[in-house]
Amino acid sequence: MSESKLRVAICGGGIGGLALAVPLSKHKNIQVDVYEAAGRFAEIGAGVMIWARTWRIFELLGLAEDFAKVADSEPDPAVGFNYRRSDVGANGFHWNFVSMPYGCIRFHRAHFLDVFVEHLPPDVAHFGKRLVSYERREDGDISLNFADGTSAECNVLVGCDGIKSVVRGQLLRDKAEAEGRPDLLALIEPRWSGTVAYRGLIPATELPKHETLASPMMYCGQDKHIVAYSISRGHICNVVAFATEPKNEDAEFPGKDQWVTPCTKEEVSKCFAGWESDVGEMLERIDNPTKWAIHRLHRLPFYVANRVALMGDAAHGMCPHLGAGAGQAIEDAFILATVLGVATRSTLDAALEAYEQTRLPVxxxxxxxxxxxxxxxxxxxxxxxxxxxxxPAIKHQWDFLTSSTPEGEAEKVLSIFEGLK
Known part of the structure; x- marks a missing residue:
């Protein structure tokens, strides 16, 4: 190990962690290590959507060509979400359409992750490494302690370990103790949104001429809605059906840590009984659905402390209603890689603060x-x-996609960094 290199430890090998590791690994002055608790890289879930803003990041990183090979759709300005009122009997009605800037690009989640994996150099990934705790040493470096009894060292630790992040938990506990801020402890655990989501996949052959195969659909009703769109190049329909009990927002989920459980198709159909016929037809064709408790974080006041940084779901785990979770993690990674790429050990604190100032408000x-x-x-x-x-209010929710550009945000983080170092 060269002492001149900046040693970056990434805890978590999901989309965000690998999106950071790939560009950082291109810098000769940075040693990257990805510590993944599982025995291999893998993603939970079927579909993932990104928007043109994230695609631009892929272009800037030289990854767009490879992502194009596994994309299930082409960017198309005519593509967006069709909204229907569907809980009013056998015949619902269309009431809204939101077109996306250059459309949405859809992927199978595993294929999406594979592109990052293929661009990861050898010897970067370390599997079976579940982080238990970390310690800040007197020289400012960080020691990592894993469940298998091993340890490692780094100059900066990046928590990409998801919504149940171990890194976030320790960062907030340490900060609460050091600064006498017990209020931070309430931000550690994710909170149930009051919503459960039924997920399932349907072969396109079982839905001939169904509208979901032509355009992403949003079937809406009181306290419930369904998102459906095609993946696997039109061969599979991905369905996510949400049911909310508003009074349970921020309540403790009855299943505690059992956030994902199997369920029956009868439970799904019963939940959406009385909805329009296209919805009933679709839900009846879901085999082996799963039931997910949708959790999210409260907004954190900081992402960085003592050379430990949070990104992705560890920093801002959110509900999936804007299809923005993966894109925000990738943008975190892009901005953090941009500023770490020009940092040294002596300017590391300034680089992490610039990352936080750029990404936290967005x-x-x-x-x-x-x-x-x-x-x-x-x-x-x-x-x-x-x-x-x-x-129009729904369309306005996506304004963050066009309020700036990835290039502009990269320039912003570098400008802040120059002013801090």
Whole structure:
């Protein structure tokens, strides 16, 4: 190990962790180590959506060509979400369409992760390494302690370990003790949104000429909504059906840590009984559905402390109602890689602070907007069922996609860094 290299430890090998590891590994002055608790890289879930903003990051990183090979759709300005009112009997009705800037690009989640894996150099990944704790040494470096009894050292630790992040837990506990801020302890654990999601996959052959195969659909009703779109190049329909009990927002989930459980198709169909016929037809064809308790974080006041940084779901785990979780993690990675790429050990603190100043306000805004959007789809927002104002308000929720550019954000983080170092 060269002492001149900046040693970056990434805890977690999901989309965010690998999106950071790949660009960092291109810098000769940085040693990257990815510590993954599982025995291999793997993603839970079927579909993932990204928007043109994230695609631009892939172009800037030289990854777009490889992602294009596994994409299930082409960017298309005519593509967006069709919204229907579907809980009003056999015949629902269309009430809104939101077109996305250059459309949304859909992937199978495993194929999406594979592209990052293929660009990862050998000897970067370390499997079976579940982080238990870390310690800040007197020289400012960090010691990592793993469940298998091994340890490692780094100059900076990046927590990419998901919504149940061990890194976030220790960071907030240490900060609460050091600064006498017990309020931070309430931010450690994810909170149940009051929503469960039924997920399932349907072969396209079982849904001939169904509207979900032509365009992403949003079927809306009181306290419930369904997102459905095609993946695997149109051969599979990915269905996510949400059911909310508003009174349970921020309550403790009855299943405690059992956030994902199997369920029956009869449970799913019963939950959406009385909805329009296209919905009933679709739900009846889901085999082996799963039931997910949707959790999210409260907005954190900081992402960085003592050369430990949070990103992705560890920093801003959010509801999926804007399809923004993966994109926000990738943008975290892009900005953090940009500033770490020009940092040294002596300027590391300035680099991490610049990352936080750039990403925290944006990601926290998207987290809040994701909550609000779910309420809009289920007619529980301040707009109620006023379609003429609700429709434009929903479209406004995606303004973060075009309010700036990835290049502009990269310039911003570097400018802040120059002012701090």
């Amino acid at each position: 990601a926290n805004h998207v987290l809040k907007s994701s909550d609000e959007s779910g309420k809009m789809y289920e007619f529980n927002s301040s707009f109620g069922e006023q379609y003429e104002t609700l429709g």
